[in-house]
Amino acid sequence: MEIDQTTLSDLAIFSTEEEFSVFSRIDFTRSTGGREQLRFNLSHPLSSIEAITGVQQTLQQILRQEQQWPARISNGTIMVVERFYDTAFDQIPAGNSNAAALVYKFFHGPDYSLVMYSATHCFDFIKGMQQFVQQFLHEKTPAPMRALLEQVQQKMSGKEQFDLVARHEKAADLRPGQLLGLASFLRYYYKENVLHLIELFYQLDAWYGMAMAVKKHQLVFPGWINDDRPCIEASGLFHLLLTNPVAYNVELNRNTNFLFLTGANMAGKSTFIKSVGAAVFLAHAGMGVPAEKMTLTLFDGLLSNINVADSLVKGESYFYNEVQRIKATVTKVNNGKKWLILIDELFKGTNVQDAMKCSSSVIEGLLKISNSVFILSTHLYEIGEDLRRHSNICFRYFETAVIGDRLRFSYQLKEGISNDRLGYLILKMEGVVELLEGLQEPAKG
Secondary structure, three states: OEEOHHHHHHOOOOOOOHHHOHHHHHOOOOOHHHHHHHHHHHHOOOOOHHHHHHHHHHHHHHHHOHHHOOOOOOHHHHHHHHHHHHOOOOOOOOOOOHHHHHHHHHHOHHHHHHHHHHHHHHHHHHHHHHHHHHHHOOOOOOHHHHHHHHHHHHHHOOOHHHHHHHOOOOHHHOOHHHHHHHHHHHHHOOHHHHHHHHHHHHHHHHHHHHHHHHHHHOOEOOEEEOOOOOOEEEEEEOOOOOOOOOOEEEEEOOOOOEEEEEEOOOOOHHHHHHHHHHHHHHHHOOOOEOOOEEEEEOOOEEEEEOOOOOEOOOOEOHHHHHHHHHHHHHHHHOOOOOEEEEEEOOOOOOOHHHHHHHHHHHHHHHOOOOOOEEEEEOOOHHHHHHHOOOOOEEEEEEEEEEEOOEEEEEEEEEEOOOOOOOHHHHHHHOOHHHHHHOOOOOOOO
């Protein structure tokens, strides 16, 4: 699925403040490399139902066999193995001779100690990778994990040194000559293969982190519909970053592919849009989604227009950048592929009359596109009535109640168009109007 950096940022998939990102919520990896592999996985959502279901099945296998997950490969172990190849040592003797090990220890004492320490961690890494193959490679292993573990198996089969590891439980069970011989083999004859095994472990760790996120947040794996028209149906959908979220029901399909969303500021429009976008994104990464149930079609791309900014350096106004983003959107949806388009408060960078005319033109044009799904929020509820003549648009709003001097937000999605105008009321409730009325012109000297 095609997605750009702006959309990843709009949906808070990644963020400079990582604790407020979707990535941080699903990162249960155990190694630095696994974490970066997870970041890569999320930056490249999948483009086929086969690939997505393969990852889903892989995560499900990990959850079923969680207690069998090899724990002996730690982040520290990986760091020691990698540093083993970057550190200069005097020539390490080959073979399994204890006599050679004794000579090396006598004449190269500091190197001997460091090599033996590194070799112990190398033993643990190899033993752990062997355990992955033993525990997780069988006739029911899903395709992605099967392909990976078969690579691991191929790289470790038929090697005397790896057979030695397989026959012993821990490095301390080996004689000094055997451990030194293992270090010599790995350093001088098997470096590229070991580094590749580390990369394969990072992918295993990334999958593990994803699986633990599914368990921790009680996510559900979505079902997939093979259809030439896009569809999103979800019940109990919520945003992963919220502590006490309100759930939504969503239904967008070939009959109704455009959602026109209204409501007051703070009523929940932006959160709803981001919730749908984040769930569709996670689904295309092979992840579980925050919902009770979800089914959808494969999307070719996901594009948002939420947090547009001006550019002082380029001399570009906010409105100009809004127009450029809409231009990019129109270009994308005109390519015949299935897109999910998310637009929050269209044309905030111009006056109301101009914004209404521009918004109407854009919506009327996008309504012609049947092979994409659109969710658009706006304060300009006046333009909604004229849009009712289109059969493929639905209208939803978030209701706001004024009780005494307090605003009450239900965050419940309702059918219809909101005409709430609460900006001045909020200004007044926050005491800004009173402060303004109390301002006095300073006395002239």
